[in-house]
Structure formats: structure tokens, C-alpha cells
Amino acid sequence: MKMKKMDILITGVGGQGVVLASDIIGEAALAAGFDVKKTDTLGMAQRGGSVVSHVRLAERVWSPLIKEGEVDLLLAFEKLEAARWSHYLKKNAVAIINSYEQPPLSVSLGQEKYLTDDEIVAALKRRTDKIYLIDGNKKAQELGNVRTVNIFMLGCFAAFAPLEIDVWKNTISARLPERLREINLKAFEMGRKEIEGVRI
Amino acid sequence: MDKTLQLLSGNEALALGAYHAGVQVASAYPGTPSTEILENLSRFKDIYAEWSTNEKVAMELGMGAAYTGARAMVSMKHVGLNVASDPFMAASITGIVGGLVVITADDPQIHSSQNEQDNRHYARLAKVPMLEPSDSQDVYDLMGRAFDISEKFDTPVLVRTTTRIAHSKSVVDAKRSRKVKNPQPAFLFNKRKYVMLPVYALPRHAEVEKRMERLADYCETFPMNKIFWNGKKIGVVTSGVAYQYAREVFPQASFLKLGMTWPLPQKMIKDFAAQVERLIVIEELDPFLQDNIKSMGIEVSGKEFIPLVGELNTRIVTESSAGAGLLPESEKGDFITPADGLARRPPLLCPGCPHTGIYFTLNSIGQRSKLLESDKPQEPKLIITGDIGCYTLGAYPPLNVLDTTACMGAGIGQALGMEKAGVKSKIVAVIGDSTFMHSGITGLVDAVYNEGHITILILDNRTTAMTGHQEHPGTGISAQGNETYAVDIESLCRGIGVKDVKVVNAFDLKALRAGLRDSLGREEVSVIIVRGACAMQVRKREHPRKVDVEKCNQCGICLKLGCPAIQSKDGQVFIEPTLCAGDICTICEQLCPQKAISP
Numbered sequence: 001m002k003m004k005k006m007d008i009l010i011t012g013v014g015g016q017g018v019v020l021a022s023d024i025i026g027e028a029a030l031a032a033g034f035d036v037k038k039t040d041t042l043g044m045a046q047r048g049g050s051v052v053s054h055v056r057l058a059e060r061v062w063s064p065l066i067k068e069g070e071v072d073l074l075l076a077f078e079k080l081e082a083a084r085w086s087h088y089l090k091k092n093a094v095a096i097i098n099s100y101e102q103p104p105l106s107v108s109l110g111q112e113k114y115l116t117d118d119e120i121v122a123a124l125k126r127r128t129d130k131i132y133l134i135d136g137n138k139k140a141q142e143l144g145n146v147r148t149v150n151i152f153m154l155g156c157f158a159a160f161a162p163l164e165i166d167v168w169k170n171t172i173s174a175r176l177p178e179r180l181r182e183i184n185l186k187a188f189e190m191g192r193k194e195i196e197g198v199r200i
Numbered sequence: 201m202d203k204t205l206q207l208l209s210g211n212e213a214l215a216l217g218a219y220h221a222g223v224q225v226a227s228a229y230p231g232t233p234s235t236e237i238l239e240n241l242s243r244f245k246d247i248y249a250e251w252s253t254n255e256k257v258a259m260e261l262g263m264g265a266a267y268t269g270a271r272a273m274v275s276m277k278h279v280g281l282n283v284a285s286d287p288f289m290a291a292s293i294t295g296i297v298g299g300l301v302v303i304t305a306d307d308p309q310i311h312s313s314q315n316e317q318d319n320r321h322y323a324r325l326a327k328v329p330m331l332e333p334s335d336s337q338d339v340y341d342l343m344g345r346a347f348d349i350s351e352k353f354d355t356p357v358l359v360r361t362t363t364r365i366a367h368s369k370s371v372v373d374a375k376r377s378r379k380v381k382n383p384q385p386a387f388l389f390n391k392r393k394y395v396m397l398p399v400y401a402l403p404r405h406a407e408v409e410k411r412m413e414r415l416a417d418y419c420e421t422f423p424m425n426k427i428f429w430n431g432k433k434i435g436v437v438t439s440g441v442a443y444q445y446a447r448e449v450f451p452q453a454s455f456l457k458l459g460m461t462w463p464l465p466q467k468m469i470k471d472f473a474a475q476v477e478r479l480i481v482i483e484e485l486d487p488f489l490q491d492n493i494k495s496m497g498i499e500v501s502g503k504e505f506i507p508l509v510g511e512l513n514t515r516i517v518t519e520s521s522a523g524a525g526l527l528p529e530s531e532k533g534d535f536i537t538p539a540d541g542l543a544r545r546p547p548l549l550c551p552g553c554p555h556t557g558i559y560f561t562l563n564s565i566g567q568r569s570k571l572l573e574s575d576k577p578q579e580p581k582l583i584i585t586g587d588i589g590c591y592t593l594g595a596y597p598p599l600n601v602l603d604t605t606a607c608m609g610a611g612i613g614q615a616l617g618m619e620k621a622g623v624k625s626k627i628v629a630v631i632g633d634s635t636f637m638h639s640g641i642t643g644l645v646d647a648v649y650n651e652g653h654i655t656i657l658i659l660d661n662r663t664t665a666m667t668g669h670q671e672h673p674g675t676g677i678s679a680q681g682n683e684t685y686a687v688d689i690e691s692l693c694r695g696i697g698v699k700d701v702k703v704v705n706a707f708d709l710k711a712l713r714a715g716l717r718d719s720l721g722r723e724e725v726s727v728i729i730v731r732g733a734c735a736m737q738v739r740k741r742e743h744p745r746k747v748d749v750e751k752c753n754q755c756g757i758c759l760k761l762g763c764p765a766i767q768s769k770d771g772q773v774f775i776e777p778t779l780c781a782g783d784i785c786t787i788c789e790q791l792c793p794q795k796a797i798s799p
Contacts, residue, residue: 013545014547023207023369026207026369027207030205030206030207030371035371036207036369036370036371037335037368037369037370038207038368038369038370039364039367039368039369040367041311048545048547048548048550048764049545049546049547049548050545061370062444062445062447062448063441063444063445063448063513063514064335064364064368064370064441064444065364065445065513065514067448067513067514067515067518067533068515068533068535069533069534069535069536080542080543080545081545083539083542084538084539084542084545086538086539087535087536087537087538087539090534091534102776103543103767103768103769104543104544104545105548105598105759105762105764106543106544107543107768108759108766108767108768108769108773109597109598109756109759109768110768112543112544113541113543114543115539115541115542115543119539119541123539123540126536126539127536146778
């Protein structure tokens, strides 16, 4: 059987756990038998800047960077960061977006404006209607730790990924320290349920 | 799944490859994208790994270790090799005994650097062999060969990676296990090899030239110079990550993938060129392969259509190749523009950063915000020369506190140069603790010796923060996590001869202002050590500050701190509780004229 190829772009703001999420996708895909490449464009992003991570799964992957217009699935941890990479989507791609808003400093200073929800959706609609807007931070806070939002978002993504649920859970467990394991596995389950509720 | 397969970054694969190859001594100074190499190696307790004071010292350490027959590795970012170039050139002429492998991690696209120089030129300059991996498996495999080549040809070996290799993860089958070739190193007297007096150095140069001839033969059969035959219309010569992009863009072409890019296998390239209709080179940055292939008398193109500036990707390779008629226009791809109206999100100083208070003070005393308002170039009231580290981010608005940033340690010399040129403004040099250790000390010695009147701010957050919190000579902890001697910056400055040395709490706005005013009034070199722990290393974050909307009059001065936790929505300032560092900082609370900020 030929393996399904999938190019995934994960975006967010420094500190949201984008890199850990993309590591987990990569390791889960390797465990499932895919060739995998992933690359993070961090720059100096540890300091609250934009973060983007490319993850590519296929039988054989060459470039670690996904070509513009070829992203199958966008997983955005912050909604402005979804719009920022909308031109990377291919036609009819899936976009899963955390509706959380973290205004950049220039917005707080009144020098620039934060896009409205309509503008963000319009930017994505240039490529796709398969847009899922989810309040991930609220869900993670309900769990008692807003930092689980990245694993919650992975749960949302799992519905579209060519990977078995057990592979996901094993990889998440292996990657996190014991004290954070249970809460993150719960976040993952919550994400899976959440996306079923809103899936088109 | 094959149990031996791992998903490793280039840096992780490099460390593992070197460990398996029996490296015994590893040294480095942190620098993106090379830092994780030594971080990973330092976890192996059966080798010696250190953070050196700077890359020059790291290289000298590697030389010394290699002279004893031990296998040694020195890793650094591209500009680190500029610092280490003196001992690097020396290591080339003396040669080694144990393998000496030098890693240069270049940064095309300047993700986190001050330039994007192409360090492949160093291999040619220093007359040493150079290896270039294309993914993590390549990195691991090449490290197995690098030490052997070094010993076989009595030469340091340069391994050149780039950000996209160092920081990308791909699948690695790590087949080897650790073998140490020479478990009991010893230095053997041999002054004709190690003492580079003119009388011994000239014959060594002749040896180096012979070595390059032998290497030129060797590279013709080097197993990681590989040809992948396919269609004969286009033949692509490439190396590094460019191979991956080219392979994806030209599925029909034949490839000569070079794992060794200096010296170049002339016969192999000529044979390959003779069998294809058109020979092209796809490489990042300079036309290094292309120019050297041209000089063999082979017709080749590349930089006529592939950009010189920035890193490549499949879109760039596709579009530029289609523009040159190498691909049909229809394969260009379906691209749309980025969305309109996206607010920028540059990196910032963190909430609770110990640099924020002193930078706000510099901005205020130096009236730095006025500089942004005028269209005409003007001399700042207070000239502030900068350096390399997190604190370079203070150049961005709203703080706007840096006038220069060049290279590690440059700010102190630049400040003295401006003073000696005769500028009227007061001059302050800003430098971090790790950068001061790296190359600020000699600048300070110069300023004292030559009777400067500059003020030097040493921003001492007790770590090398920008690269991810590595230890340095001032922290008292070694790279391998052991307690060690901590160089005391205050005593060091006094020992050099600075009479006015102040230590000020980075989170005390009044003390910062008073200290700075005092130093600026002095006719001597003055040092202020601004001390406060890096916010990312402080775990305790209690009592996030809140804005009392009744008391707040929306003056907006707190937003001028540039703190990511202080935000404004619909005209009301608020502090995001999940971001605020709380009790460790309180800068905004001290600043607020309305006393509207409290726990």
C-alpha cells in the first residue's frame, strides 16, 4: 500500500509549545513507518516572536521545508499566526485554528491593527473552506493548565492524521515527564472530542 | 518499525556521530545554529566537553588535544570561525596527530546572526578538506569519516552545516558504536611540526601543498561523493541542503551529490559533465562550487539564476530554474501573496527581563524616542554602542536604545573610537556578561590604558541567554554540570584598573537612573554591572501585576517598556496574568505615575 503523504504547518507564538507539538507529530509518524523531516523556523522566537514548524510525512521526503501552496494541514495555536501563513495552504487544505488572540506589541502601542475574525477567515478562504476555529486556551484552562493547549490541538489534528490513536498516546507519554503525562493525555482526548463536534 | 531508527536534528546526529567516532575532547562557544552540538556531547560523561571562553580558545584547546593523539572536535557558528581563524590557520600548517574536526554552522537567511558569510571559502583559504552533509543521516555518517580523514592526511577537517541542516530533524540509523582509537594520549616532542618559527614553518607549507595533492586524489573515490543517474538532459552538481531542494524540483535529472566539497573531485565532475547535456550547480550563498568547477574549464551555470542572497527552498529553486528555461513555466506552481494587514510580531525582551529596566532608563535619559520622529539624521544625545545577545533586541522600538551592533565584543572598542574621534555626545557601551567574557575584556583593557571616558554597562544575567542558557566563566558551573570557579566580573574590572565600578540591581529603576547619571558625569572609564537573573531561568512567578482601571489614566508610559505582558485592547491597558513575571520584576509598578499597578 502506498503511504499517504502529508505536509503539516504548525504556527504560533514563542512559548506556546509549537516545537514540542511538531516533535511529537514527527516521532509518531516515524513510529508508524513514515519517512519524516521536520524543521522549525525559530529565528529568535523564544522571545515571543512568530514560530513556524514544518513537518513532512511521506514514503520518502527530500526538502525539510514545505513548498508554498503545498500545505495539507495548518495547525495554528494563535489566530493571527494562522492568517500569517495562509499563503502556504494548498487548495482545500484543512486549517485548525486556536481562536486565542495574543496582540503583538505594535498593536498594543496602537501602531498596527489586529485582524478581525472575518479578515482572518477571509485570508484562509482564499485557499480553503475547511476551517475549524476552536477555543483551545479556554479548554486547556478548564483542564487547569493553559500550557496543555499544544497537546489539545494535537488531539484536534489527530482526526485528520494517518496515524493510529495508540501511536499518538505512546509518543505523547514517551515525550513528557511523568507529572505532566496524565493531564496532557486528557488534553489530547479533549481535542479529539472537540474536533468531532465541529467537523464539517 | 526498525528500532534503531531515530528522529534526530543535525546537531544531535553530529554529536552522536562524533561520540561514536571516539571523540575525547570537545570545545565550543554557544552560537546559533551550532549550540546544541556541545550541549548534546556534554551529556556523555566519558568525554571531556567544555564551553570555552570564546571560539579562539576553543580552537586552541582542540589543537592541543589533537597534538597528543586524542580525537578532538571544536564547534561554532559561522562568525565564530572568524574569531577562531588564527589558530585554525595555524592548525592547518602544523597538522595534528589525533583527529581534529572543526564544525562551522553557517546561517543562510540570517535567522539569528549578523551576516550570512559562506564559510566554505575558509576550507580553500586554510587548505583543509571540507565535508558537507545534506541531512541528519549524512551528518552522522560523515562524522564517522571526518576523524579518519583528519588522521590519514595530518590535517584539521572542516565540517560545514547550515541552519537548515543543524535544526531540521530527519531519520537516522545510528549503526556504529563508540570506539576510542587512542585511549592514552601523549605529546611527543617534534619542534619541526609544532614550533612555527619561520625556519620550520616554510617546510610545513610545502607539506600542506603535498597534502592537498593527496587529498585531491582521495576525493575522487570518497564514497560520499555520489552520482545518481537519471535523465541526461540536466546534470546537477550540489551539496548540503540544496541537494534536497534540487532533488525535489528536478525528479528527472541526474545528480552529482558532493559530500566532500574541498578539494573537489575534478575527474569525477568532468566525467559527469561529459555525460549530460547541460550542467548546473545548485548551491546556497556564494558560487563556491560553480567558480571552482568553471576554473576546471567546464561549462556550468548556476548563480546566473539561483539567488546569492538568503537560503533556498523549493519555491525559489523552481521559479528561478523555470525562469532560466530549465523547467516548463507550467511547473512554477500555484502561489498566492501573503495576507494583507498582518501586524508584525518580532522577538521581544521577555516579561521580567533584567534588561528592560536599564533600557527604559537609557531611552529616557538619552531621549531616544525623539530619534524616531525626525527624518533627518541626527546625533543622539547619548550614543549607545551595542553588542551581541538578547539585549540586541533593545534596538527595536519602543526601547530604541542601540546605535550599533557589529560582532562579539565590538561595542567597547567602537565607543572608544567615537570618543577619540571627538564626538560631543556622551557614549555608553552595552555588553552582556557572556559576551564580555568572550571578547569584551580586551576592549576594556584598551579603554583604561588609553584613558577613555566612556561608560560600560555589563548586563549580567548570569547566563548565555540568547542561545538557550549555556554556562560561561562567570556562572560557576561547567558545561558538564559541575561546580567550578566563577570569574568575578567586579574584581576583574577593578584589577584591570577601572576605578569606578558599580553593581546595580536590574529591577530597581531609581538605582539604575542614579547610577547611570553618576557614571555619565565622570571623566574616566566607568563600569556599571547591571545584575539580575534571566527571567526564563526564574521558576517562581508569583503575584502577577494588575492594572487598576479606576486609577489608570491611559498615559501609556508602561507600554513604552515593550513588555509582552503589558497589552492594550480597546484603549485600556491590561497585564496578561499568564505572561507577567510578578514579584521578580515590578518595573511597571515602579514606573506608573498614577500608582495604578499593583499585585
